[in-house]
Amino acid sequence: MADIPKDLNELFQSKEILNKDNKYLTRVLLENLCLENIPNPETQHRAVIRGLTINTILMQRQLDNLNYKATILQIMVILIAIITLIIAIL
Numbered sequence: 001m002a003d004i005p006k007d008l009n010e011l012f013q014s015k016e017i018l019n020k021d022n023k024y025l026t027r028v029l030l031e032n033l034c035l036e037n038i039p040n041p042e043t044q045h046r047a048v049i050r051g052l053t054i055n056t057i058l059m060q061r062q063l064d065n066l067n068y069k070a071t072i073l074q075i076m077v078i079l080i081a082i083i084t085l086i087i088a089i090l
Helices: 009-013 022-033 041-089
Strands: none
Touching (some): 022 041
16 A cells, blocks of 8 residues: 655645545544644644545445445345245245
């Protein structure tokens, strides 16, 4: 896995951040944004916005995964109901 860049501007400007895996994004949060020393309080908003953006990406991926699993479960329940109905008729 590639090292986390010290300057995240390129990742965000090129939108490459959207294609990174969850482990990488978590590492960026923990190793870069959470520990970044920001001497100028007027520029702290950038780190906060980047952290929120990464958290939003991770949350959307989690929701997509849960939605996929719920759809599979729903199909299985419908199939079981159909099989039960067929058995009851026979």
